[in-house]
Amino acid sequence: MASKLIQRTADALDGYLFDGMSIMSGGFGVCGIPENLIAAIREHGVRDLTVISNNCGIDGFGLGILLESGQIKKMVSSYVGENKLFEQLYLSGKLELEFNPQGTLAERIRAGGAGIPAFFTKTGVGTLVAEGKEVREFDGELYVMERGLVADLSIVKAHKGDAEGNLVYRKTARNFNPMMATAGRKTVAEVEVLVEIGGLDKDNIHTPGIFVDRLLKGAHYEKRIERTTTRPRAEAGANA
Amino acid sequence: MAWTREEMAARAAQELRDGFYVNLGIGIPTLVANYIPAGMHVTLQSENGMLGMGPFPYEGEEDADLINAGKQTITELDSSSYFSSADSFGMIRGGHIALSILGGMQVAENGDLANWMVPGKMVKGMGGAMDLVAGVKRVVVVMDHVEKSGAPKFLKACTLPLTGLGVVDLLITDLGVFDVARGKAPVRLTALAPGVTVEEVKAKTEAAFAVDLAGA
Numbered sequence: 001m002a003s004k005l006i007q008r009t010a011d012a013l014d015g016y017l018f019d020g021m022s023i024m025s026g027g028f029g030v031c032g033i034p035e036n037l038i039a040a041i042r043e044h045g046v047r048d049l050t051v052i053s054n055n056c057g058i059d060g061f062g063l064g065i066l067l068e069s070g071q072i073k074k075m076v077s078s079y080v081g082e083n084k085l086f087e088q089l090y091l092s093g094k095l096e097l098e099f100n101p102q103g104t105l106a107e108r109i110r111a112g113g114a115g116i117p118a119f120f121t122k123t124g125v126g127t128l129v130a131e132g133k134e135v136r137e138f139d140g141e142l143y144v145m146e147r148g149l150v151a152d153l154s155i156v157k158a159h160k161g162d163a164e165g166n167l168v169y170r171k172t173a174r175n176f177n178p179m180m181a182t183a184g185r186k187t188v189a190e191v192e193v194l195v196e197i198g199g200l201d202k203d204n205i206h207t208p209g210i211f212v213d214r215l216l217k218g219a220h221y222e223k224r225i226e227r228t229t230t231r232p233r234a235e236a237g238a239n240a
Numbered sequence: 241m242a243w244t245r246e247e248m249a250a251r252a253a254q255e256l257r258d259g260f261y262v263n264l265g266i267g268i269p270t271l272v273a274n275y276i277p278a279g280m281h282v283t284l285q286s287e288n289g290m291l292g293m294g295p296f297p298y299e300g301e302e303d304a305d306l307i308n309a310g311k312q313t314i315t316e317l318d319s320s321s322y323f324s325s326a327d328s329f330g331m332i333r334g335g336h337i338a339l340s341i342l343g344g345m346q347v348a349e350n351g352d353l354a355n356w357m358v359p360g361k362m363v364k365g366m367g368g369a370m371d372l373v374a375g376v377k378r379v380v381v382v383m384d385h386v387e388k389s390g391a392p393k394f395l396k397a398c399t400l401p402l403t404g405l406g407v408v409d410l411l412i413t414d415l416g417v418f419d420v421a422r423g424k425a426p427v428r429l430t431a432l433a434p435g436v437t438v439e440e441v442k443a444k445t446e447a448a449f450a451v452d453l454a455g456a
Contacts, residue, residue, distance in 0.1 A: 031305060227307075
């Protein structure tokens with residue numbers, strides 16, 4: 001078997017990209033996003049993308065750079081309020097947008113990866129989100145049918161990984177990454193720390209390697225923070 | 241005197257109970273964390289994938305991998321746990337969270353809530369709000385009583401796209417507190433901010449409500 005481990009960023013998506021494809025991209029805001037693989041998509045220039053991601057980055061960073069380059073045709077997201085360019089493109093009709101409630105989006109991806117074509121949820125019943133969808137009563141309550149979701153490619157970011165494709169995420173950078181890893185026809189993961197086979201605790205692997213086709217050690221991480229919020233040090237003394 | 245943002249948050253904190261798992265929305269609801277009564281154990285959920293949110297970090301100790309649902313840097317506690325967004329919304333949708341406190345654009349007397357979009361003007365999205373109001377056992381909305389224009393926000397029927405139907409249990413505004421009861425019983429005004437009169441509230445409210453200031 002050929003190694004899953006890819007040495008160069010430029011090779012990580014080789015043969016996986018085509019115009020009009022769908023791509024799932026992990027992360028919440030710009031926390032836990034596959035920075036290096038997003039840059040590789042920009043570098044490649046593939047167009048008319050449908051991108052499934054909870055958010056669309058921020059102006060100039062994360063998926064925001066694919067908005068700037070005009071490579072995204074449609075976004076499937078739950079919240080895009082951090083991105084001025086997004087709003088301009090959408091309101092001027094240059095970008096399609098499908099809003100999914102965050103939990104519905106997460107579950108659609110989980111279901112897609114697990115071979116479940118549809119499920120029923122209370123979320124969104126009676127709202128715009130349920131328009132055109134089957135609504136069914138279970139035990140006296142109404143539920144709307146949502147479809148499982150898969151993509152041509154998933155790009156995810158983990159903290160640690162090994163050449164087998166086993167992944168471990170860190171803190172809230174986990175977010176959508178584990179489900180997306182399962183729901184890509186091809187999945188490419190990037191990691192901050194590459195460990196030797198055997199270097200991960202086998203009882204605490206978040207994404208088993210079966211879901212990962214290729215693994216890249218990210219060449220560089222900027223890891224921007226959207227909203228730095230701190231408390232004054234004096235508070236520690238005051239509360240002590 | 242209408243309540244300030246801090247006073248509204250303090251009033252919302254009275255809805256907390258010992259042992260509760262709670263989700264706090266962005267804005268005034270986030271401030272509720274500052275008013276958890278001493279000795280009460282409340283676990284804060286952040287829907288991006290964490291239970292046991294700690295306070296904001298000290299300057300220089302921010303961690304890009306550790307943020308809340310408002311994308312603010314936070315810290316962990318010894319008791320914290322991390323999980324995926326699917327597990328997180330399993331907790332929410334599955335009814336495991338006791339209380340959700342979130343902001344609103346409009347609330348209706350039938351318990352409907354609108355808080356995610358203004359057609360043609362504002363494109364932000366619902367984030368986790370639709371899941372929270374659909375799945376959490378008790379939903380408290382905290383919002384200004386009227387628009388900046390003075391137009392009422394507590395209405396007979398919402399005019400903006402809905403977040404959920406018949407989902408609001410309690411509404412806290414800068415003028416008072418309303419038991420909305422998910423529209424299953426007539427709305428009751430149960431508390432007034434200091435110096436605010438029932439007449440003032442009536443003048444600024446489209447929704448019908450009974451006055452029950454002793455019955456809170």
